[in-house]
Amino acid sequence: MRRYRCSGCGYVWRQDTTAAAEPRAKLSRRALRWALEGIVVQHLSVARVAEGLAVAWDTAHDAVLAEGKRVLIDEEHRFEGVKVVGVDEHVWRHTRRGDRYVTVIIDLTPVRDGTGPARLLDMVEGRSKQAFKTWLADRPQEWRDGVEVVAILKAQGKGVRTIARALGRDPGTISRELRRNAATRGGKLEYRAMVAQWKAHEAAKRPKEAKMVTNPRLRDYVQDRLAGKVTHPDGRTVNGPDTPVWKGLNKPHRADRRWSKAWSPEQISRRLRIEFGDDESMRISHEAIYQSLFIEGRGALKRELVTCLRTGRALRSPRERSRNKPHGHVTADVVISERPAEAADRAVPGHWEGDLIIGTGRSAIGTLVERHSRATILVHLPRLEGWGQTPPVKNGPSLGGYGAVAMNTALAASITALPQQLRKTITWDRGKELSAHATFALETGTKVYFADPHSPWQRPSNENTNGLLRQYFPKGTDLSRWTAEDLEAVAHTLNNRPRKTLGWRTPAEVFEEQLRSLEEAGVATTG
Numbered sequence: 001m002r003r004y005r006c007s008g009c010g011y012v013w014r015q016d017t018t019a020a021a022e023p024r025a026k027l028s029r030r031a032l033r034w035a036l037e038g039i040v041v042q043h044l045s046v047a048r049v050a051e052g053l054a055v056a057w058d059t060a061h062d063a064v065l066a067e068g069k070r071v072l073i074d075e076e077h078r079f080e081g082v083k084v085v086g087v088d089e090h091v092w093r094h095t096r097r098g099d100r101y102v103t104v105i106i107d108l109t110p111v112r113d114g115t116g117p118a119r120l121l122d123m124v125e126g127r128s129k130q131a132f133k134t135w136l137a138d139r140p141q142e143w144r145d146g147v148e149v150v151a152i153l154k155a156q157g158k159g160v161r162t163i164a165r166a167l168g169r170d171p172g173t174i175s176r177e178l179r180r181n182a183a184t185r186g187g188k189l190e191y192r193a194m195v196a197q198w199k200a201h202e203a204a205k206r207p208k209e210a211k212m213v214t215n216p217r218l219r220d221y222v223q224d225r226l227a228g229k230v231t232h233p234d235g236r237t238v239n240g241p242d243t244p245v246w247k248g249l250n251k252p253h254r255a256d257r258r259w260s261k262a263w264s265p266e267q268i269s270r271r272l273r274i275e276f277g278d279d280e281s282m283r284i285s286h287e288a289i290y291q292s293l294f295i296e297g298r299g300a301l302k303r304e305l306v307t308c309l310r311t312g313r314a315l316r317s318p319r320e321r322s323r324n325k326p327h328g329h330v331t332a333d334v335v336i337s338e339r340p341a342e343a344a345d346r347a348v349p350g351h352w353e354g355d356l357i358i359g360t361g362r363s364a365i366g367t368l369v370e371r372h373s374r375a376t377i378l379v380h381l382p383r384l385e386g387w388g389q390t391p392p393v394k395n396g397p398s399l400g401g402y403g404a405v406a407m408n409t410a411l412a413a414s415i416t417a418l419p420q421q422l423r424k425t426i427t428w429d430r431g432k433e434l435s436a437h438a439t440f441a442l443e444t445g446t447k448v449y450f451a452d453p454h455s456p457w458q459r460p461s462n463e464n465t466n467g468l469l470r471q472y473f474p475k476g477t478d479l480s481r482w483t484a485e486d487l488e489a490v491a492h493t494l495n496n497r498p499r500k501t502l503g504w505r506t507p508a509e510v511f512e513e514q515l516r517s518l519e520e521a522g523v524a525t526t527g
Contacts, residue, residue: 026059032067039064068123078121079139084108084148085121087132103131211284212292212300218282219300221272222289225263226301227308246304251312260308265289290316329435330450336427336458339449343425346371349514350424353462354411356381356402356433357469359479364402365487366411367469368426369461373510374502376465376494378487379414381406383480404436412444419518420445427451427459468494 005012027035031053038044038052050060086106105122124131136144160178164171180203181196212219230238240259251257263271265286276282292301293309294316306314332338343351349372356364366379381402411434415423423446428434430453437448451458472490473479495508502510 026055027053027063029067032063035060035064036067068120078107079143082107082109082121082143082147101126101131103135105132105135210292210300211288215281218272218284221282222268222284223301223305225261225268225271226265226289227305228261230259230261246307248303248314250314251307257312258307262308262310264310329432329437330430334437334447334449336449336451339425339427343371343427349373350422352415352423352426353459354426354428354434355459355462355466356431357466357473357479359473359475359477361478361480362402363478363480365469365473365479365482366402366407366414367462367466368411368414369465370422370507370511371461373507373514374461374465374499375507375511376491377414378469378491379410380482380484380487381410402433404433407433408436408440408443412440415446416444419515421518422514425449427462429456429459465494 035049035053038049039046046061046064047057049064050057053060055063084107086108088104088106103124103126104120105124107119107121110119122135124135126134160174161171164174177196178191181199182191183196212222230240232238238259241256243256243258268289269284269286272282272284289301293303293306306312340351342348349370351371352368353371354366354368356366358364363383364381366381368377368379369375384403384406415426423444425447427449428437429451434440434448434450437450441447456463469490473482492508495511496506498504498506
């Protein structure tokens, strides 16, 4: 650390230069790290790195070698804790002296343990097979015995059957892999992992055209069911609203959409088997239809026909992308995949589904539906004192009646009236009204789980009940005008309707049976 002294007052101060470049260096440490990662990780050539840094080839070459040696090779503790080693071969492009190849030894221990990315362990001049054997022989025997080498048994000179036993594969499988995907650039067959991966990827490509490209009859059928005109029963065409030209965006928000038959790809695929039972050429999977719409180059269907799908999305959004992922108040331990398995089959009572029905002026009613009996509880959520009288405060308490605190209080008052055995879990949607679910679970003993985003089918009983409740509480009306007694009367009415799914018994009858069974067993408890 440099020190400086003022000649006038004698004050001494220090300057930390550990992150600075070496004296008279043309490249900063940050630039050197970028260059090193570019060559090792991104397989850039020295010429490309030199061009990106705006320096001469020799300058980039010497600087990268020196930086790699400083960061990696000179680190005396770099071999400690290494359990898994991988080897890769790079072409040191446009090398003007020495070997054209460099063998990179990589520590894969963090990847296998899930603690981080792989790290560069060493770089050796020469081809991977001989260079690695020489490098490994220079390591202590104790270190070699404790290290597992991945994907380079061939480089160690192991036979086909030895490799097959180590990988748990048939020797013929290993032999075909070594023969088909071997590198041939050096004039002889030599297996290298990077080349083998590239060859396998190329071999997996489908050279033939999409099915609807070669079968116009199938294409016309799919296109007509997807984008055909809406017609009257007598066959007259209905044009529907005028819509703008599609510009590659999702469906318009609260605006007219194109009218079409709009069959789903699955409906089209299944109907083909009925209408063309004996014609095997008229077959296509729903996934192939989706790919024709969303993947460029698969031909057949025009891209703008995605507007005829129900979702109207311009890009495909796989359901798994957002499934079972914690977000915000939804932590990893309360996603629906962590819910007990007994809640899914409805055989065991005590598992509930919950949601809000929203009215005007931030009014709402909480709804709870028991999955086994379909019994309904309506939660009264009155507006708090001061609502509409004082301006809202940022990050202040919600006065609308269904803030986190008010929601916990009202929901706990409704659910704790039941025996503990009949209030095991609640499955809620992703609304912020239950952001204090941890406190609620601690106070009531009822664990809260959250459904996946945009997945109402995971709470089917609750969604169905909300539809029935809209007959009494329509959208666009003020729900705060109804008292708790009014809500109790509506819930009583629903609970005394016979249900087909219950064998035409009522939810109230089934729920009373559950209560009686608990009382007879002498285990019914509340609180």
